Every structure is written in structure tokens, then in C-alpha cells.
Amino acid sequence: MWEDNVRRVVPYTPGEQPKIQNLIKLNTNENPYPPSPKVFEALKNFDAGVLKKYPDPTVSMLAGAIAKAYSRDISETFVGVGSDDVLAMAFLTFFNSDKPILFPDITYSFYDVWAELFKIPYKRIPLNDDFTVNKEDYFVENGGIVLANPNAPTGVELPYNEVEEIIAKNHDSVVIVDEAYIDFGGRSVIDLIDKYDNLLIVRTYSKSRAAAGLRVGYAFSNKKMISYLQDVKYSFNSYTMNTPSIVLGTAAVEDKAYFEEIRDKVIKTREWTKEELKKLNFSFADSHTNFIFARYNGNMKRDDIVKALRDRSILVRSFNGERVKDYIRISIGTDEEMKIVIDALKEILK
Amino acid sequence: MWEDNVRRVVPYTPGEQPKIQNLIKLNTNENPYPPSPKVFEALKNFDAGVLKKYPDPTVSMLAGAIAKAYSRDISETFVGVGSDDVLAMAFLTFFNSDKPILFPDITYSFYDVWAELFKIPYKRIPLNDDFTVNKEDYFVENGGIVLANPNAPTGVELPYNEVEEIIAKNHDSVVIVDEAYIDFGGRSVIDLIDKYDNLLIVRTYSKSRAAAGLRVGYAFSNKKMISYLQDVKYSFNSYTMNTPSIVLGTAAVEDKAYFEEIRDKVIKTREWTKEELKKLNFSFADSHTNFIFARYNGNMKRDDIVKALRDRSILVRSFNGERVKDYIRISIGTDEEMKIVIDALKEILK
Numbered sequence: 001m002w003e004d005n006v007r008r009v010v011p012y013t014p015g016e017q018p019k020i021q022n023l024i025k026l027n028t029n030e031n032p033y034p035p036s037p038k039v040f041e042a043l044k045n046f047d048a049g050v051l052k053k054y055p056d057p058t059v060s061m062l063a064g065a066i067a068k069a070y071s072r073d074i075s076e077t078f079v080g081v082g083s084d085d086v087l088a089m090a091f092l093t094f095f096n097s098d099k100p101i102l103f104p105d106i107t108y109s110f111y112d113v114w115a116e117l118f119k120i121p122y123k124r125i126p127l128n129d130d131f132t133v134n135k136e137d138y139f140v141e142n143g144g145i146v147l148a149n150p151n152a153p154t155g156v157e158l159p160y161n162e163v164e165e166i167i168a169k170n171h172d173s174v175v176i177v178d179e180a181y182i183d184f185g186g187r188s189v190i191d192l193i194d195k196y197d198n199l200l201i202v203r204t205y206s207k208s209r210a211a212a213g214l215r216v217g218y219a220f221s222n223k224k225m226i227s228y229l230q231d232v233k234y235s236f237n238s239y240t241m242n243t244p245s246i247v248l249g250t251a252a253v254e255d256k257a258y259f260e261e262i263r264d265k266v267i268k269t270r271e272w273t274k275e276e277l278k279k280l281n282f283s284f285a286d287s288h289t290n291f292i293f294a295r296y297n298g299n300m301k302r303d304d305i306v307k308a309l310r311d312r313s314i315l316v317r318s319f320n321g322e323r324v325k326d327y328i329r330i331s332i333g334t335d336e337e338m339k340i341v342i343d344a345l346k347e348i349l350k
Numbered sequence: 351m352w353e354d355n356v357r358r359v360v361p362y363t364p365g366e367q368p369k370i371q372n373l374i375k376l377n378t379n380e381n382p383y384p385p386s387p388k389v390f391e392a393l394k395n396f397d398a399g400v401l402k403k404y405p406d407p408t409v410s411m412l413a414g415a416i417a418k419a420y421s422r423d424i425s426e427t428f429v430g431v432g433s434d435d436v437l438a439m440a441f442l443t444f445f446n447s448d449k450p451i452l453f454p455d456i457t458y459s460f461y462d463v464w465a466e467l468f469k470i471p472y473k474r475i476p477l478n479d480d481f482t483v484n485k486e487d488y489f490v491e492n493g494g495i496v497l498a499n500p501n502a503p504t505g506v507e508l509p510y511n512e513v514e515e516i517i518a519k520n521h522d523s524v525v526i527v528d529e530a531y532i533d534f535g536g537r538s539v540i541d542l543i544d545k546y547d548n549l550l551i552v553r554t555y556s557k558s559r560a561a562a563g564l565r566v567g568y569a570f571s572n573k574k575m576i577s578y579l580q581d582v583k584y585s586f587n588s589y590t591m592n593t594p595s596i597v598l599g600t601a602a603v604e605d606k607a608y609f610e611e612i613r614d615k616v617i618k619t620r621e622w623t624k625e626e627l628k629k630l631n632f633s634f635a636d637s638h639t640n641f642i643f644a645r646y647n648g649n650m651k652r653d654d655i656v657k658a659l660r661d662r663s664i665l666v667r668s669f670n671g672e673r674v675k676d677y678i679r680i681s682i683g684t685d686e687e688m689k690i691v692i693d694a695l696k697e698i699l700k
Binding site: 017035081235236 | 354357362378380389399401404438445460548556581590593598
């Protein structure tokens with residue numbers, strides 16, 4: 001029976017993308033602001049006629065622009081269909097040991113899905129009770145390490161020096177640092193690429209670049225590691241990036257001023273939201289991301305709060321699992337949106 | 351050393367995409383005509399503001415439009431980033447046996463690359479001397495079968511009844527029929543999906559839909575097989591299709607009249623080109639695709655012809671390998687382009 005040879009997997013469940021009018025969508029950590037005006041301009045100038053041809057398989061325009069924006073060389077830069085594609089390719093390329101790869105028990109829930117898909121042994125390392133990483137847990141034999149920093153869905157950042165220690169103590173493993181949320185106030189370890197040869201940093205356009213719909217992710221590492229990653233990518237799909245993503249993605253990354261403007265706005269709104277949530281008797285680890293992972297200390301149940309918000313067309317995210325079952329993850333929207341959320345919570349919790 | 355655990359692969363080499371002005375590009379079987387006017391219109395109406403949000407992970411608009419265009423149900427339809435992505439996911443999903451998968455020795459040269467990438471045992475079955483498939487070769491134990499039909503780079507079509515026999519004799523294996531070129535005069539086995547439960551048909555926008563730059567591929571099968579494929583896709587990347595590809599891809603597949611118009615033009619130009627190549631002492635198997643795989647019977651060497659064409663800014667494709675080393679694959683361009691090519695060949699070969 002052909003079904004005997006099917007790879008059976010339990011896929012990752014993304015946050016829902018419902019088609020509801022006037023929804024306040026705070027469930028997938030998108031940016032509340034539109035992409036850079038340069039993206040609008042590039043779209044206006046885009047000639048659909050070029051679509052008859054294949055895109056440039058080397059994606060040199062986009063990869064070059066990303067490299068330039070972060071003062072790296074293009075040979076140290078990899079581009080994929082969102083950071084999910086980049087991470088999937090990296091797991092496939094670098095995690096081929098018989099020893100387990102390591103990641104926290106509470107983290108981006110795609111890591112174990114990729115491990116299952118590619119039959120990579122893995123071990124979940126429990127975070128401390130305050131959701132911090134205990135770095136010593138990663139000073140053991142392993143087949144690779146993947147750390148989201150700041151972590152999702154907790155929002156907690158592991159300090160630069162501790163990330164460095166983990167990289168330094170694991171020279172026989174590739175350490176992937178998933179910096180999807182780094183732009184909202186975290187400190188990147190990008191400069192450590194020049195110091196250690198086992199570090200891969202993964203980033204995305206979906207949060208700070210306000211372009212989740214473009215599906216652009218990227219990675220930085222040393223030339224050798226990027227070259228291994230490219231070989232696997234070219235063994236999977238010659239042309240992963242379509243022409244619109246190359247053209248519009250280039251425009252997006254070239255607009256540093258706009259990027260900083262909307263990043264600062266999101267940070268400011270986040271800090272206001274933290275204060276308001278505290279007043280409402282929520283507690284949370286301090287977030288350096290564009291979301292807050294909060295727990296209500298009053299009597300109402302988490303799922304009832306989530307439902308009451310949804311009844312008001314406000315979508316937030318919640319996860320199952322013993323350690324996170326009381327938490328709500330709220331993405332940071334505009335000031336107006338967050339005021340509506342806080343007002344709704346006041347009403348719901350009163 | 352972390353390098354010990356790297357998956358080392360020899361990637362597929364795509365046809366080059368050089369940035370030369372006034373190039374006649376006949377090396378990657380693109381369509382010489384622009385995408386449907388409806389694609390231009392959809393682009394004009396596209397609001398870059400929507401890019402801040404993730405695309406619909408279920409791709410229901412695009413998958414629904416593709417399903418409708420071929421009178422299939424959306425649950426029997428899979429969409430990916432070009433047929434390469436669809437094929438890569440299908441290999442990963444369905445080819446997990448210890449027995450070798452089978453495909454011809456001369457065929458799309460990505461098949462063995464995917465097999466190597468995913469460590470799938472495989473066996474190349476030699477085509478007959480006239481590049482036809484000997485169906486009995488596929489009536490043996492195997493872990494799966496993949497057949498490009500019409501085949502690339504040969505252009506030869508395996509008759510419908512023989513494809514059916516191969517599917518029928520292999521009920522314990524998934525049979526993938528890669529119909530990338532079927533629209534240019536081949537007979538699809540799409541109706542056999544209702545008769546056999548082990549058939550997956552893969553298609554692409556890159557040839558007959560004139561939209562290689564959009565990166566859209568798709569597959570049809572029964573609901574169960576598509577569901578397994580979706581599970582693997584969702585275990586790899588929640589959002590493979592970006593918003594532009596969804597919106598523009600929907601517009602492209604909805605324009606049946608334009609699709610038929612440019613398909614007929616390509617076929618007409620191909621038939622003219624065949625006559626001219628015969629006069630110039632080329633021979634080739636009859637092509638039902640948008641390319642001709644031809645061999646010059648005179649004294650000039652293949653590589654010298656290819657080089658002479660390139661010196662005239664005409665790009666064609668050639669492959670290494672004992673059985674194909676004398677052949678040139680020429681994609682069908684516009685009438686004007688093919689006249690220039692034929693004139694150039696007359697000059698080169700005189």
C-alpha cells in the first residue's frame with residue numbers, strides 16, 4: 001500500500017488569518033503599520049511583463065541590499081521565503097547528528113515540527129520559572145542548538161554575553177539564533193559571526209519590516225556556512241523567491257529611516273501597553289519584542305478573556321501546555337488599537 | 351567539528367539568467383509572451399498596504415481558482431512555489447520506502463537531486479534509443495515513480511494508455527506525473543485521478559501560463575494524498591505563497607481565452623521551427639512541448655553551434671552526458687525570435 005511510505009507529520013498550526021471586517025488582529029505579531037512608502041513606489045513601477053521570465057536564482061539584488069543594510073558581505077547572506085523557509089533549510093543542512101538538538105521547552109513551536117519532519121533527534125530544555133534561559137543547560141553534548149532571542153512567545157531576551165557563552169562552548173555544533181524580534185529593543189549577536197564559525201543568525205521581514213505578506217526571511221553567517229545552506233536550497237528549489245518579493249523586498253530594506261520610525265512607534269506603544277496591563281492586574285516578563293506575553297492575576301480564566309476579546313473583534317493568541325496555559329500573547333498594534341484593547345479589557349475584567 | 355554534520359549535496363544547476371540586453375533567451379523554456387492582461391490589471395489594483403499582514407496560509411483564493419479552471423475540488427488541489435517546490439514536497443511526503451524510486455536516465459535533472467537531498471534510493475531507467483519510455487521497465491518493485499510527460503529535455507510524450515498502465519501496475523507506489531509541458535499538445539492523465547488512488551499530477555505556471563517570475567506550481571490528486579502533502583507543507587513553512595503570487599496567480603489562471611491564445615501561438619511557431627530545423631539537417635523526436643531537443647547531423651560540433659549562437663546573443667541549453675552530448679534544447683520564442691535563430695543557424699552552419 002502506497003500509504004505505508006507516507007511521511008506522517010503533525011504540522012505546525014499558524015495563528016488564524018480570518019477574513020473578518022474591522023478586526024483588531026493581534027495574534028500573529030504583524031506590524032500594524034504599512035510597509036515603507038518605497039515599497040508602494042516600487043509596486044507602482046513594477047512591470048508585470050517581466051513575470052514571464054524566471055527570477056534571478058541568486059537573488060543578488062535582494063541579498064545584496066540586505067547585506068548592505070547590515071554591513072555584511074553578500075556571500076555571508078542567505079535569503080528565503082520568510083524565516084520559516086530559512087530555518088527549515090538550516091535544520092535540513094546543519095542538524096544531521098545522532099545527538100539531539102537542543103531548544104527551550106517554551107519557544108517557537110515550529111522547532112519541534114521541523115525536527116519531527118526531518119527525523120532529527122531533539123531535546124526540549126525547560127526554561128526557568130521566570131522564562132529565562134539557564135545557559136549551563138546548553139553546555140552539554142548536542143547535535144545543534146536553536147534559540148529564539150528574544151524568545152517567543154515569552155518575549156524574554158537572553159543577554160548578549162550569555163548567548164556568546166553558549167556559542168563559544170559549542171564549537172562542534174551549529175548554533176542558530178533566531179532574531180525574528182531583535183529589532184524591537186534586543187541586542188543582536190551579529191558581530192559574533194566574525195568571532196565564531198558556528199553561528200547562524202536568522203531574521204525576517206514579517207515583524208519589524210512590516211511585510212509579512214512578502215515572505216522574506218534572511219540569515220547571516222560566515223561564507224562557508226552560507227555556502228552549505230545555498231547548496232541545500234539549490235537542491236530543493238532553484239527559484240524560491242519570486243520577482244515581486246525580490247523587487248519589493250529590496251525597496252523595503254533600503255528605507256532605514258522609515259524602518260526606525262515605525263520600530264520606535266511600536267516600542268513606544270508597547271511601553272504604554274505594559275503600564276496599562278499592570279494597572280489591570282496582569283503580570284509579564286519584560287518584553288523586548290512587538291508582543292507581550294501576559295497572565296491575568298485576577299479571577300477570570302484565560303480562555304474566557306480570549307473569548308470575550310474575540311467577541312469584540314479583537315484577536316489575540318493563546319497556547320496550550322501546562323506552563324503557558326494562563327498566558328495571553330498580545331501583539332502590539334497602533335496606539336488606537338491598543339487603547340481599544342485596554343478599554344475592552346477594563347470592561348471584560350470589571 | 352560542526353562540519354561533520356552538514357548535509358552535503360551537489361545542487362541542481364538551473365539554466366542561467368544573465369542580464370544581457372537584447373538577449374534572445376531560449377534556454378529555460380519560458381513563455382515568450384507576457385502574462386495575461388488580467389495579471390497587469392490585478393497588479394495595478396494591488397494595495398501594498400496589505401503586505402503588512404501574513405498571506406492566507408490555506409491559499410484558498412488561488413487554490414480555488416486553479417481547482418475551478420480544471421474542474422477539480424479545492425481539496426484535491428495543492429499549490430506551491432513553482433512545480434519545483436511541489437515536487438520537492440511530494441518526494442519528501444511520498445518517497446519513504448527502502449526500495450528505489452524509478453525515473454528515466456534522461457529526464458528533468460532535478461529528480462536525482464531531490465533523491466540525493468532526502469536520501470531516497472533511486473534507479474535511473476534507460477530510455478530507448480529514440481528517447482521513448484519502455485513501459486515494462488516500470489512493472490517492477492519500486493518505492494515510487496516519477497515521470498515527466500511530455501519528458502524534458504527530450505520533448506517526447508508517453509501515450510496516455512501507457513501512462514495508465516504504469517499507474518495501474520503500481521498500486522503500491524505513488525506515481526508522480528510531472529505535466530509541466532502538457533499544455534502544448536500533450537494529453538493529460540488528470541481524469542485518471544478518479545480511477546486510481548496512487549496518482550499525483552504536477553503542473554506549473556512557468557511555461558504555458560507565462561508567469562515563471564511568480565513561482566506558482568500546483569498538483570492534483572485525490573483528497574487523501576493532497577492532505578498528506580499539505581501536512582508536510584505545513585510542517586515546512588506555514589506560508590509558502592506570498593500575497594502577490596496569490597493575487598496575480600489567481601488572475602492568471604482565470605483567463606482561459608488568453609491562455610489558449612498564447613498556447614496556440616507557441617504551438618504554431620514550434621511547428622514552423624521544426625520544418626526549418628529539418629531543412630538545416632537537424633533531427634529530433636517530435637515535440638509536444640514548448641521546446642525542441644535537436645541534434646545537428648552535419649559536421650559542426652554541438653558546443654561550437656551553442657557558442658556561435660551565444661556570440662549572437664541567442665541563449666539555448668545543452669546538457670552533458672553521453673546520450674545527450676550532441677543535442678541542443680531550443681525553447682520556442684516568438685515568430686520574430688525564431689526567425690532570427692533560424693537565420694543565425696543558416697549563417698553558422700553554412
